[in-house]
Amino acid sequence: MDVPIDVQSIRDAVARREVSAVDVCRAALERIAALDPVLNAFRFVARERALARAAELDSRRDGQNLPLLGVPIALKDNMCTRGVPTTASSRILENYTPPYNATVVNRLEAAGAIIVGKTNCDEFAMGSSTENSAYGPTRNPWALDRTPGGSSGGSAAAVASGMVPLALGSDTGGSIRQPAALCGVVGFKPSYGRVSRYGLLAFASSLDQIGPFAASVKDVALVLSALAGHDPCDSTSSQVVVPDFSAALASDGDLHGLRIGVPRHLFREGVDAEVMQAFDAAVEVTRNRGAEIVEVTLEHSPEAIPVYYVIATAEASANLARYDGVRYGYRADDATTLGEMYDRTRGRGFGREVKRRIILGTYVLSAGYYDAYYRKAQQVRTLIRRDYDRAFTNADVIAMPTSPTAAFKLGERTEDPVQMYLSDVFTVGANLAGLPGISVPCGFTTTRIPIGLQFTGRTMEDATVLRVAHAYERATSWSKERPVVAPELSR
Amino acid sequence: MSNTFSRGDVERVARLARLELTAEEKDLFARQLAEILAYAEQIQQVPTEGVEPTSHAGDAAALRDDRVVPSLPREEVLAAAPDADPSTGLFKVPRVLG
Numbered sequence: 346m347d348v349p350i351d352v353q354s355i356r357d358a359v360a361r362r363e364v365s366a367v368d369v370c371r372a373a374l375e376r377i378a379a380l381d382p383v384l385n386a387f388r389f390v391a392r393e394r395a396l397a398r399a400a401e402l403d404s405r406r407d408g409q410n411l412p413l414l415g416v417p418i419a420l421k422d423n424m425c426t427r428g429v430p431t432t433a434s435s436r437i438l439e440n441y442t443p444p445y446n447a448t449v450v451n452r453l454e455a456a457g458a459i460i461v462g463k464t465n466c467d468e469f470a471m472g473s474s475t476e477n478s479a480y481g482p483t484r485n486p487w488a489l490d491r492t493p494g495g496s497s498g499g500s501a502a503a504v505a506s507g508m509v510p511l512a513l514g515s516d517t518g519g520s521i522r523q524p525a526a527l528c529g530v531v532g533f534k535p536s537y538g539r540v541s542r543y544g545l546l547a548f549a550s551s552l553d554q555i556g557p558f559a560a561s562v563k564d565v566a567l568v569l570s571a572l573a574g575h576d577p578c579d580s581t582s583s584q585v586v587v588p589d590f591s592a593a594l595a596s597d598g599d600l601h602g603l604r605i606g607v608p609r610h611l612f613r614e615g616v617d618a619e620v621m622q623a624f625d626a627a628v629e630v631t632r633n634r635g636a637e638i639v640e641v642t643l644e645h646s647p648e649a650i651p652v653y654y655v656i657a658t659a660e661a662s663a664n665l666a667r668y669d670g671v672r673y674g675y676r677a678d679d680a681t682t683l684g685e686m687y688d689r690t691r692g693r694g695f696g697r698e699v700k701r702r703i704i705l706g707t708y709v710l711s712a713g714y715y716d717a718y719y720r721k722a723q724q725v726r727t728l729i730r731r732d733y734d735r736a737f738t739n740a741d742v743i744a745m746p747t748s749p750t751a752a753f754k755l756g757e758r759t760e761d762p763v764q765m766y767l768s769d770v771f772t773v774g775a776n777l778a779g780l781p782g783i784s785v786p787c788g789f790t791t792t793r794i795p796i797g798l799q800f801t802g803r804t805m806e807d808a809t810v811l812r813v814a815h816a817y818e819r820a821t822s823w824s825k826e827r828p829v830v831a832p833e834l835s836r
Numbered sequence: 837m838s839n840t841f842s843r844g845d846v847e848r849v850a851r852l853a854r855l856e857l858t859a860e861e862k863d864l865f866a867r868q869l870a871e872i873l874a875y876a877e878q879i880q881q882v883p884t885e886g887v888e889p890t891s892h893a894g895d896a897a898a899l900r901d902d903r904v905v906p907s908l909p910r911e912e913v914l915a916a917a918p919d920a921d922p923s924t925g926l927f928k929v930p931r932v933l934g
Contacts (some may be wrong), residue, residue, distance in 0.1 A: 779893025
């Protein structure tokens with residue numbers, strides 16, 4: 346039985362009963378079983394739950410119009426799923442099974458999608474390589490000795506290797522876009538507030554956003570329509586009307602009348618030559634499709650990384666205070682007093698990077714340092730937002746490489762936090778300013794490692810970003826390239 | 837602003853954060869946090885007089901009516917706890933005073 350690989354075709358085939366939801370689900374589960382021992386993309390595979398749900402969809406007579414009917418999807422392991430373990434790849438939640446669903450889970454299931462499992466990530470989404478998982482790193486399907494990026498590396502690798510056609514990740518400083526770039530798939534961070542975060546284990550609440558990974562922009566648009574919209578359970582979710590994202594993709598891929606801003610002053614150093622070459626070629630493709638290319642300046646972008654690490658760690662130190670061994674998760678069992686129990690539970694339950702960030706975040710919020718670090722960072726954040734506002738008076742979207750380098754080797758940056766943080770130099774701006782951003786494949790290095798192209802748009806203009814990315818994707822064939830993880834395992 | 841971050845600083849902050857660290861972690865973090873803070877120092881050079889701080893990137897948080905709505909079943913929540921007494925509906929912890 347041939348199961349289609351793109352979301353629309355799967356949905357249509359299941360709706361026409363050419364293939365059953367159970368067959369689609371089985372094919373995904375088989376591929377996961379074959380590849381995951383190599384890739385470690387999954388934390389947990391919800392096999393029985395997924396098959397039961399698929400059988401239920403097959404028996405329904407009213408499912409034909411569901412937009413994601415029978416489509417298998419994987420969720421980053423920081424989104425709560427009732428009855429399915431949710432650990433954020435941390436020891437401190439090793440035994441946690443949530444009693445409730447994240448809003449995205451309810452919306453996906455209402456749309457007919459089938460959740461097949463939870464994917465590996467950096468612990469509490471803190472990292473850029475998925476090496477900070479307490480359960481071992483995920484490997485890049487294009488080169489097994491390299492990282493898939495992070496923090497949503499498991500979701501990116503699962504889509505890149507064809508285990509699932511769709512996955513969700515969360516993006517606080519680039520955690521969807523950077524792994525999408527490093528794994529050669531499409532990854533989209535919606536505008537802040539576009540998708541509810543109820544049930545997402547919070548890292549930095551003013552920056553976190555849930556978004557999808559898929560093999561194409563069209564598939565991203567389909568799932569985004571199912572996810573977006575106000576949720577009474579998340580007071581930061583926007584009330585702005587949700588457009589039809591699929592309808593916003595121009596069928597002819599024409600970009601006349603659209604201005605693409607390029608902040609060339611940011612590329613003078615630190616960007617790999619092959620990445621720069623692929624980026625320049627990509628910009629030419631959009632020019633040939635009719636876009637007007639304009640130079641823009643994001644004056645305070647060089648400060649974006651330090652601003653991000655002050656703000657994100659400050660918020661994380663507050664958000665992670667809840668993991669204290671009282672209500673859920675791990676508890677150190679050798680403490681004789683409450684205080685000792687807190688200290689030991691947190692000291693043993695959290696991994697190194699999480700502890701490092703809690704210490705940094707607590708420090709920048711502590712008496713005597715708050716104004717110099719935290720308040721100062723919030724002020725520079727305002728300047729960064731104003732830079733984008735100004736740039737968007739001359740341009741409709743801004744194009745940058747997603748990551749300054751292609752996928753790096755496992756272990757290469759783990760000893761040097763600042764070097765690892767620089768992976769996010771082109772992505773954190775969108776989080777600080779609340780903007781939508783997408784990464785689409787735009788080429789390969791000479792050793793055949795994928796390179797990503799990023800488009801960022803005005804807040805709540807997610808549809809424009811998708812339209813430009815779609816037009817670019819249509820004009821090239823990079824998104825169609827797939828890795829061969831192990832020759833004997835490929836379909 | 838000084839760029840040094842001593843082992844004592846790590847210990848002081850770890851106490852605030854209720855985090856037990858090993859001796860090795862204290863030394864490692866002191867060194868790494870000094871590096872990270874030195875890197876973060878560049879934001880001090882940016883003139884920000886009179887600039888309003890940004891605390892979040894969205895619209896103002898939506899307000900809703902303050903109504904009582906059903907929440908999670910107590911027994912399910914207690915079942916997720918490391919130690920609880922379902923009959924009284926309480927979480928159990930080690931004694932509070934040392």
